[in-house]
Amino acid sequence: MKIAIYTLGCKVNQYETQAMEQELRRRGHEIVPFTDSADAYVVNTCSVTAVSDQKSRQMLARARREHPQAVVAVCGCYAQTHPEDVRKLDVDLIAGTGDRMGFLDLLELELEDRRPMESMDRAFDRRGFEILPAGGLEGRTRAMLKVEDGCVNFCSYCIIPYARGPIRSLPLETAVERTRELAAAGYREIVLTGIEISSWGHDFKNGQSLIDLMEALCAAAPELRLRLGSLEPRTVTEDFCRRAAALPGLCPQFHLSMQSGCDETLKRMNRKYDTARYLESVTLLNRYFDRPAVTTDMIVGFPGETEEEFAQSLAFIEKCGFAKMHIFPYSIRPGTPAAEMEQIPKSVKEDRAKRAAAVADKLHQTYLSGCVGQVYPVLYEQERNEKFSGHAPNYMEVLVDGGKALHNRVLSTRIVDTDGSALLGILEETP
Known part of the structure; x- marks a missing residue:
């Protein structure tokens, strides 16, 4: 099955989405962009502000409007804190912030049976830490x-x-x-x-x-x-x-x-x-x-x-x-x-x-x-604006001349200038 996941909010949500994507791939599913055609659309919601709630609702409504025949599922903080509001939305599966692997089990059942389902718990009753796959998306450094x-x-x-x-x-x-x-x-x-x-x-x-x-x-x-x-x-x-x-x-x-x-x-x-x-x-x-x-x-x-x-x-x-x-x-x-x-x-x-x-x-x-003038070991990650971008240990972005051979390399780099948002560097060693 083709499954698309849209993530709102913090790095924890991003991490949990990556973990779910890894597990879905392991189970034989294909992860596709949220803008593509899919069998199921999952919105991993945020509730840190009222604006976050609104964005969560908007993404769920968009998924249903643009893909009326697909499964629309919701998980995350907004679903956990406002289940009564989520129930009013036209979604097929509702879960909160706990038991991500159990949520994926229900998602697979929903894809087969197409029966509205809900799996919620009381957050304050939780005592165990759910161990999820660690890592990043393919190609990440x-x-x-x-x-x-x-x-x-x-x-x-x-x-x-x-x-x-x-x-x-x-x-x-x-x-x-x-x-x-x-x-x-x-x-x-x-x-x-x-x-x-x-x-x-x-x-x-x-x-x-x-x-x-x-x-x-x-x-x-x-x-x-x-x-x-x-x-x-x-x-x-x-x-x-x-x-x-x-x-x-x-x-x-x-x-x-x-x-x-x-x-x-x-x-x-x-x-x-x-x-x-x-x-x-x-x-x-x-x-x-x-x-x-x-x-x-x-x-x-x-x-x-x-x-x-x-x-x-x-x-x-x-x-x-x-x-x-x-x-x-x-x-x-x-x-x-x-x-x-x-x-x-x-x-x-x-x-x-x-x-x-x-x-x-x-x-x-x-x-x-x-x-400027410092030499940092920079972890190079991706091309940006005809330069190659990486991060120094202090997490300041560094831009140098170079190509894909720099990807996922840690190279000594001398900082020679700044463009106001990033550091401009020269490699001190051959890639």
């Missing part, structure tokens, strides 16, 4: 390895704990096995992903933490580069940095979740740190690593944010000196405490987003300029 699921932070703007349930971790021994498999398959880098990877190991209650996992994976496959997903700043301690800096394969890019640079706003967000603790993490990373790329996300226009609080956030991000930032105007997520708070006018949110983006771009340009 970088693979994702999901090592954690669930979150118990309950930030006031976020519905994800309700969609994903409590913390569950991939056992260390299994993570080591998967990492060795990815190295043997030819991948050059793995990215640890999860809903909240900083909480890896908490459910084991044996003292294991994320840094123990990192050390084990680097020892198991020293030829692989290891890149971390988003971290809670409380993860970054003196012990974490000391041990992490001793790992030669660890990429010095750290995405520290921030959301706001104002303590009062952080309190309303129900974040578990203040700006002093956050700055401590940034300071530690800069002490133990040579020009690490510290990146972050920032929400502007959060309910109740005053102009003074916004100004505090702008001053704070300049103090941190981020290498790159993602700026988001606050988007209402119905069903969360923040949705009931005093809202900021849209025009104000948009204005603050532009002002924050201008500061973020200035910081990004400063970081890129500081890379």
